[in-house]
Amino acid sequence: MNKSFFKKIIFLSITLLLVGAFPFNTIAAEDTAVCNLTNKVAELNNLKNNNEIDYIEKRDAELELGKEVLLETINCAVQEAIDLKTELIKTSIKDRGLADLKTRLSADIDQAINYYRINQGGIRDLDSLGLKKLAQKILDWRTSNYNYIAGKVANLISWTNNQELFNVAENRFAQITKITDNLESSTDKAKFTLREAENSLSEAKQINEQARTDLISFNAPEVSLDLIQKSLEKLSNVYNGFSALSEELNKILPE
Amino acid sequence: MELFELLKKLNNIKPDPEYVEKSKRVIFSAPQLMPESNTWGRVMIGIRIGAVTSLAAIAIIFVSGLFGGKPSSVSALDPVAIRAEAQAIDIQIELTKFGYDNPTTTLKMIVGQITSGKSDSPSKVGENQTDESTSTGEVSINQALELLTEENE
Amino acid sequence: MANHKVIRNQLIGISLSTLDGEEGIVKEAVRGDASSFGSLYDHYQPRIYRFILIKVSRKEEAEDLTHQVFLNAWQNIRSYKNRGNPFSSWLYKIARNQVIDYYRTAREESSIEDTNPEFFVTPAVAHTNLDKNLEFEKVLLALRHLEPGYQDVIIMRFVEGFSIKETAKIVNKSEGAVKLIQHRGINKLKAMLS
Numbered sequence: 062m063n064k065s066f067f068k069k070i071i072f073l074s075i076t077l078l079l080v081g082a083f084p085f086n087t088i089a090a091e092d093t094a095v096c097n098l099t100n101k102v103a104e105l106n107n108l109k110n111n112n113e114i115d116y117i118e119k120r121d122a123e124l125e126l127g128k129e130v131l132l133e134t135i136n137c138a139v140q141e142a143i144d145l146k147t148e149l150i151k152t153s154i155k156d157r158g159l160a161d162l163k164t165r166l167s168a169d170i171d172q173a174i175n176y177y178r179i180n181q182g183g184i185r186d187l188d189s190l191g192l193k194k195l196a197q198k199i200l201d202w203r204t205s206n207y208n209y210i211a212g213k214v215a216n217l218i219s220w221t222n223n224q225e226l227f228n229v230a231e232n233r234f235a236q237i238t239k240i241t242d243n244l245e246s247s248t249d250k251a252k253f254t255l256r257e258a259e260n261s262l263s264e265a266k267q268i269n270e271q272a273r274t275d276l277i278s279f280n281a282p283e284v285s286l287d288l289i290q291k292s293l294e295k296l297s298n299v300y301n302g303f304s305a306l307s308e309e310l311n312k313i314l315p316e
Numbered sequence: 317m318e319l320f321e322l323l324k325k326l327n328n329i330k331p332d333p334e335y336v337e338k339s340k341r342v343i344f345s346a347p348q349l350m351p352e353s354n355t356w357g358r359v360m361i362g363i364r365i366g367a368v369t370s371l372a373a374i375a376i377i378f379v380s381g382l383f384g385g386k387p388s389s390v391s392a393l394d395p396v397a398i399r400a401e402a403q404a405i406d407i408q409i410e411l412t413k414f415g416y417d418n419p420t421t422t423l424k425m426i427v428g429q430i431t432s433g434k435s436d437s438p439s440k441v442g443e444n445q446t447d448e449s450t451s452t453g454e455v456s457i458n459q460a461l462e463l464l465t466e467e468n469e
Numbered sequence: 470m471a472n473h474k475v476i477r478n479q480l481i482g483i484s485l486s487t488l489d490g491e492e493g494i495v496k497e498a499v500r501g502d503a504s505s506f507g508s509l510y511d512h513y514q515p516r517i518y519r520f521i522l523i524k525v526s527r528k529e530e531a532e533d534l535t536h537q538v539f540l541n542a543w544q545n546i547r548s549y550k551n552r553g554n555p556f557s558s559w560l561y562k563i564a565r566n567q568v569i570d571y572y573r574t575a576r577e578e579s580s581i582e583d584t585n586p587e588f589f590v591t592p593a594v595a596h597t598n599l600d601k602n603l604e605f606e607k608v609l610l611a612l613r614h615l616e617p618g619y620q621d622v623i624i625m626r627f628v629e630g631f632s633i634k635e636t637a638k639i640v641n642k643s644e645g646a647v648k649l650i651q652h653r654g655i656n657k658l659k660a661m662l663s
Binding site: 097099101102103105106112127130133134137138141192196197199200203222223226229230233236237239240290293294296297301303304306307310311314 | 395464
Binding site for chain 3: 319320322323324325326327329330331332335336339340342343344346347348349350
């Protein structure tokens with residue numbers, strides 16, 4: 062199997078997946094849409110803006126529709142939390158510290174679902190002021206509590222998945238180093254570029270580790286997210302080096 | 317005094333004339349709500365995020381895996397493979413930027429991209445997200461809650 | 470003579486429950502005629518004010534809430550539809566909603582148990598020319614402790630002087646129901662005041 066065969070396989074895969082991905086993406090959005098607030102909210106907006114109906118009737122109708130919207134909103138929030146937990150559970154985590162975090166976050170999500178369910182009861186008996194206050198209460202809770210949990214979960218999954226990118230980068234670096242070391246005609250430029258790539262990779266791994274430590278802490282998700290982002294940016298620099306090396310060394314490698 | 321007499325006498329309670337004049341002036345200067353036919357409320361129109369372009373990057377990684385996992389001395393310097401891996405990293409970077417605003421939606425994208433091969437073009441990931449709408453342009457949970465907390469007119 | 474006076478007063482009371490030619494005035498107001506709405510305002514504003522004041526007992530709150538009732542009415546009069554009930558029924562419903570919202574907010578902000586009930590009663594009576602303030606204070610306090618449904622009927626029947634028929638239309642209940650509510654409401658009041 063020669064180089065051109067590999068290239069053909071790769072090209073075919075790219076083409077098939079580009080063509081195949083379009084319908085997958087369209088279907089995916091609908092498959093995952095178990096909650097649809099849009100219609101109910103549009104109905105409420107229409108009612109609010111309708112000045113043709115009697116003021117009292119409108120107020121009563123707004124209250125009833127508002128209750129339906131709130132009930133559906135909470136259903137959606139519960140489903141969102143269930144989806145979040147599903148993705149968390151699916152993520153395979155070998156690291157012990159992060160596995161404990163996974164368990165903790167799973168319990169936090171269960172508590173969030175309970176919170177929604179508790180607040181869902183009694184909506185039917187609310188008046189307009191009560192409805193507004195409950196909606197505000199849940200909104201505030203989501204901002205202060207749920208966003209934290211969801212942010213931590215997203216970061217954990219993101220970090221876990223990123224490790225594959227780091228592994229691939231390390232393997233590629235190891236192979237390129239082997240080639241460069243064994244190639245007598247390696248240029249100084251190539252060696253310099255390789256050292257730069259090595260430094261970038263080392264820094265990327267360091268920041269990656271910091272992100273891991275921060276994930277386990279009780280810091281706000283924004284902190285670990287920032288570290289995850291920085292580690293990926295460093296990793297991206299490594300690949301700038303790989304591209305340069307590929308260009309340089311392919312010139313001197315025998316066919 | 318008998319109860320009914322007392323209740324009747326309560327009819328003598330009158331509002332302060334000064335207050336009445338002031339209130340009337342303020343009321344008549346306020347605009348009236350005009351009934352209109354075909355009045356429709358705001359309808360949330362989202363823009364569906366475009367299809368995959370860099371899914372190929374993930375495919376490359378899998379394809380490389382199929383042929384032995386570690387890059388051979390030939391593929392180690394393969395510019396196509398290197399470019400694909402670099403793109404995969406760039407996608408992840410874009411998703412982390414988006415994640416500051418909406419972790420749950422980001423998660424769907426991250427997971428969708430990595431695990432099931434569905435993902436969105438990185439250039440469109442950041443679009444339409446400043447108001448926390450979902451990736452499909454539907455009304456979000458927070459938007460619905462905000463609507464319910466609005467003051468009635 | 471005294472009997473004639475009573476009958477005459479009662480007749481005046483009944484004729485003043487609705488504005489003369491009210492249907493036509495309301496139609497004009499709905500079409501946007503400000504002076505027609507002004508006539509409605511002049512006629513009903515004292516009644517709505519009294520209605521609210523008896524329920525909330527504080528002059529300042531009653532003024533604010535009454536203002537809000539008529540502001541809402543003015544802003545939404547264009548969409549008013551006559552469904553067989555008098556115009557006052559619409560106004561009283563707006564007023565009842567305002568009072569309900571007021572109580573909800575007041576409950577959130579402070580505990581009523583912590584507040585001296587006199588604080589609620591005295592200012593309402595003090596600014597009027599009512600004699601025997603103590604008796605009126607007691608009646609107002611007792612009224613305030615009645616359920617809203619009883620309050621509404623008693624205010625309309627015995628404070629405003631509306632007939633059973635008129636009251637039934639305003640509160641959107643049958644005449645029989647109004648009679649029953651009135652009977653029970655008065656009994657409760659008497660029990661509280663004895």
